[in-house]
Amino acid sequence: xxxxxxxxxxxxxxxxxxxxxxxxxxxxxxxxxxxxxxxxxxxxxxxxxxxxxxxxxxxxxxxxxxxxxxxxxxxxxxxxxxxxxxxxxxxxxxxxxxxxxxxxxxxxxxxxxxxxxxxxxxxxxxxxxxxxxxxxxxxxxxxxxxxxxxxxxxxxxxxxxxxxxxxxxxxxxxxxxxxxxxxxxxxxxxxxxxxxxxxxxxxxxxxxxxxxxxxxxxxxxxxxxxxxxxxxxxxxxxxxxxxxxxxxxxxxxxxxxxxxxxxxxxxxxxxxxxxxxxxxxxxxxxxxxxxxxxxxxxxxxxxxxxxxxxxxxxxxxxxxxxxxxxxxxxxxxxxxxxxxxxxxxxxxxxxxxx
Amino acid sequence: xxxxxxxxxxxxxxxxxxxxxxxxxxxxxxxxxxxxxxxxxxxxxxxxxxxxxxxxxxxxxxxxxxxxxxxxxxxxxxxxxxxxxxxxxxxxxxxxxxxxxxxxxxxxxxxxxxxxxxxxxxxxxxxxxxxxxxxxxxxxxxxxxxxxxxxxxxxxxxxxxxxxxxxxxxxxxxxxxxxxxxxxxxxxxxxxxxxxxxxxxxxxxxxxxxxxxxxxxxxxxxxxxxxxxxxxxxxxxxxxxxxxxxxxxxxxxxxxxxxxxxxxxxxxxxxxxxxxxxxxxxxxxxxxxxxxxxxxxxxxxxxxxx
Numbered sequence: 001x002x003x004x005x006x007x008x009x010x011x012x013x014x015x016x017x018x019x020x021x022x023x024x025x026x027x028x029x030x031x032x033x034x035x036x037x038x039x040x041x042x043x044x045x046x047x048x049x050x051x052x053x054x055x056x057x058x059x060x061x062x063x064x065x066x067x068x069x070x071x072x073x074x075x076x077x078x079x080x081x082x083x084x085x086x087x088x089x090x091x092x093x094x095x096x097x098x099x100x101x102x103x104x105x106x107x108x109x110x111x112x113x114x115x116x117x118x119x120x121x122x123x124x125x126x127x128x129x130x131x132x133x134x135x136x137x138x139x140x141x142x143x144x145x146x147x148x149x150x151x152x153x154x155x156x157x158x159x160x161x162x163x164x165x166x167x168x169x170x171x172x173x174x175x176x177x178x179x180x181x182x183x184x185x186x187x188x189x190x191x192x193x194x195x196x197x198x199x200x201x202x203x204x205x206x207x208x209x210x211x212x213x214x215x216x217x218x219x220x221x222x223x224x225x226x227x228x229x230x231x232x233x234x235x236x237x238x239x240x241x242x243x244x245x246x247x248x249x250x251x252x253x254x255x256x257x258x259x260x261x262x263x264x265x266x267x268x269x270x271x272x273x274x275x276x277x278x279x280x281x282x283x284x285x286x287x288x289x290x291x292x293x294x295x296x297x298x299x300x301x302x303x304x305x306x307x308x309x310x311x312x313x314x315x316x317x318x319x320x321x322x323x324x325x326x327x328x329x330x331x332x333x334x335x336x337x338x339x340x341x342x343x344x345x346x347x348x349x350x351x352x353x354x
Numbered sequence: 355x356x357x358x359x360x361x362x363x364x365x366x367x368x369x370x371x372x373x374x375x376x377x378x379x380x381x382x383x384x385x386x387x388x389x390x391x392x393x394x395x396x397x398x399x400x401x402x403x404x405x406x407x408x409x410x411x412x413x414x415x416x417x418x419x420x421x422x423x424x425x426x427x428x429x430x431x432x433x434x435x436x437x438x439x440x441x442x443x444x445x446x447x448x449x450x451x452x453x454x455x456x457x458x459x460x461x462x463x464x465x466x467x468x469x470x471x472x473x474x475x476x477x478x479x480x481x482x483x484x485x486x487x488x489x490x491x492x493x494x495x496x497x498x499x500x501x502x503x504x505x506x507x508x509x510x511x512x513x514x515x516x517x518x519x520x521x522x523x524x525x526x527x528x529x530x531x532x533x534x535x536x537x538x539x540x541x542x543x544x545x546x547x548x549x550x551x552x553x554x555x556x557x558x559x560x561x562x563x564x565x566x567x568x569x570x571x572x573x574x575x576x577x578x579x580x581x582x583x584x585x586x587x588x589x590x591x592x593x594x595x596x597x598x599x600x601x602x603x604x605x606x607x608x609x610x611x612x613x614x615x616x617x618x619x620x621x622x623x624x625x626x627x628x629x630x631x632x633x634x635x636x637x638x639x640x641x642x643x644x645x646x647x648x649x650x651x652x653x654x655x656x657x658x659x660x
Contacts, residue, residue, distance in 0.1 A: 037569075039466050183611075183612040183614065184614075185612050187608075191570070194371075194573060197564050198364060205360040205609065240466065349614050
C-alpha cells in the first residue's frame, strides 16, 4: 500500500513536472529609452508588448524597464534582466547597441533582440522597419495636396534613418510634381514640443501649407490644426490632436514581430538574424487617409498596395543632389547603402549637416 | 517685413515662459535664496494646469491650479532650506529631479489627450490699431500677465519699502535681522512667489504654447530662466530684454533654416546660447554694476542667533 502510494505520488509528481515544463511561460523583457507612455517611439514598443501578452496569454510573461539612458546604465539594466530569468530581451533603442553586444556575450543562454542596430551574434538578432516606405506615400500625398508646391520638413538629427526618410519623401513627391520643393528645419532634438511648434510656425510663416515631421511630439500637428494647414503624424496615429489637419500617419507596429520571435523561441526555431521588414509585413501601418479628396486617397491606397506588392521607392533612375547618378533605370538601392545613407537626392534644397 | 511681423507673435509666445519663470526667480534671488528647482516647479505647474483644465473644462481654472501647485511645491524647498537650513544648491537640484519624476507620475493618464487651448483675448480698442494691435494686444491672458508682472516687480523692488527690505535681506541677512526684519518670513514669501511664477510659466506651456501634456515637456526652459536672471544682473527690465532676445534668436534661426541660407544648422541652433554669452560678456565688463546688483548673501544659509 505504502509502495503504491509512493509510486502514485512519484508519477503524479512527474506528470506535474512535465506539465509545468509545457506551461512554463516564457519571460520576455523589454528595455525602453523613454517612458512607456511617451506618446511616440517607446509607447509603440510598449503597445507591442501588450499585444504580445494578449496574443500569447499564459504562454508568456512580460516585463519592462523604462527611461533607461544609453550607455553604462543600459549595460547594468540588461545584465540585471538577464540574471533575473528573462528568456528573451528586446533592447528597443539604437543607442543600446554596444551594451547589448557586451551582455549577449556574458549570457549565451539568453536571447537578445536589438531594434534598429546592425551588430549581431549567435544569441543576438536585430530588427528594424522600413519606415521610408511610408514616407514615400506621404510625399505623394503632399505633392498632390499642396497648393504652394512646398512642404516643410521638421527633422531631428542627420542620421541615415532620417536622411532615408527625406529622400524617400522627396522621390514620392517628385513622382507627382517634379518641381516640388521642401524646406528643411533641423531642431536637433527628438522631443521638445515647444521647439517643434516654433519650427512649424516658422515654416508656415514662410508659406508652406503642409508639414512633415521626424520628431516625436504632436505639437507641429496642433499648430497645423490651428492655422488650417496640414501635416502627418509620427510613430502613432495623432488624429486626436489634429482631427482636421492629419492626412495620415506612419504607425509603428512591432507587435506581430514580437509574437513571431517569442513563438520561435518556444518552438526552438529561434535563430539570430537581421530583420528589416516593411509595409507588407505590417511592421508599420498607415493610419486612415483623411482630410483629402477621394482622388488623392485613391492614389495613396494604390501606392501603398504597390509597395506591398514589392515596389521599392528607391528604384532608379535616381540622381544625387550633386547631379551624379546614384541608381540607373530599374536598379534598386542595396540595403547596405540605405542603412548608411548620407546624401540627398536631387531637388532637396538643403545642405546635409555632416 | 511681413515675415518679420508674422514672426513677432511667435517670438512672444516662446519668450513668455522664460520671462515668467525668470522674474519669479529674480525676486527669490534678490532675497538671498538660490532656488535651482525652477525646472521642477515649472513642470509641476504644467501638469497641474493641464489636469485642472481637463477637470473643470476651463483653461483659466487650470492656470490658477498651476500657480497654486508651483507655490505649494516651492514650500517644500522653503521648509528644507529656510527652516531646516539644508544646502540650497543640493535642495534645488533635488526639487528639479523630484518635480520631473512626480509630474510624469501625475500626468501618466494625460499622455495622448489633446489639451484645452487658452484662447486669445484681444483688448477692445487697442487690438484694432493697425500693425501694432494684432502684434501687441491680441494675446492670451498669460502674456499680458507676464508684462504686468515685470512692471510690478520692478516697482516693488525699487519703489516700495518692502522691496527695499527684501533687497537688504538679500544683501546682508545678519544686519537685516539685527534691525528686526523677519528674514525667514520674507524669504518664505519670496520663494513662494518664485514658485507661483514658475507654475504660471508651466501653465503657459501646457495651455498656450503647446496644449498637451508630455513628460519632460519643459525641456530645460527652467535652466534658461535661471541663466537669464544672471544675464539680467538681477534687474527685472533686463530679464524682459533677455527673454525676448533669446526668443527672437531661437525663432529667427528656424526661419533662417527654412530660408535655406546654407548656414550649418548646428551653428544656427547654438545661436541663442552664443548670443546670450556674448551679451553676458559685454555686460560683465562693467564690474561695478554687476557687483552692485548681485545679492551679497545669495545662497548663504541663515541661522538667526537667539
